[in-house]
Amino acid sequence: VLFFSVFFLSFYLKPMSTDKCNFCNDNSKSEEQIEEHKRCHRATTNEHKVDQLLPFSFTFDMQSTMPLPKIENNLAFYKRQLWLYNEGVHHHVGNDATMFLWLESEGGKGSLEICSVI
Numbered sequence: 204v205l206f207f208s209v210f211f212l213s214f215y216l217k218p219m220s221t222d223k224c225n226f227c228n229d230n231s232k233s234e235e236q237i238e239e240h241k242r243c244h245r246a247t248t249n250e251h252k253v254d255q256l257l258p259f260s261f262t263f264d265m266q267s268t269m270p271l272p273k274i275e276n277n278l279a280f281y282k283r284q285l286w287l288y289n290e291g292v293h294h295h296v297g298n299d300a301t302m303f304l305w306l307e308s309e310g311g312k313g314s315l316e317i318c319s320v321i
Contacts, residue, residue: 260295263320265312288312290320 226232226240254260270284286307293300303320310316 255295258296262293262295263317264291264293265289265317266291268307268312271306288316290317292320 227237232240266289269287269289271287272284288305288307290303291300292303305316310319
């Protein structure tokens with residue numbers, strides 16, 4: 204109680220909101236169009252679940268680049284830094300994840316570098 208009264212902080216639990224696509228948020232769509240859209244979404248989701256059971260189902264994710272060294276000063280941030288790239292590969296069936304790290308001096312993040320991960 205003392206912490207909240209000294210720092211005037213308030214915390215509250217907010218219920219999680221669900222994301223809606225632009226099609227569902229468009230008020231000009233009829234109920235029939237929205238129901239058809241949701242039916243297609245459910246069908247696509249079910250196909251995706253089946254695809255994940257295939258023996259060669261992978262997900263590739265290029266994470267955001269990370270500057271080295273980590274600098275908190277905003278003036279120094281915009282000076283030339285070394286960037287670290289991270290490519291994640293997830294095998295769905297084996298539930299294995301592998302990360303591939305490289306520096307910008309070793310290669311960029313173009314299609315050739317991403318394909319060389321494979």
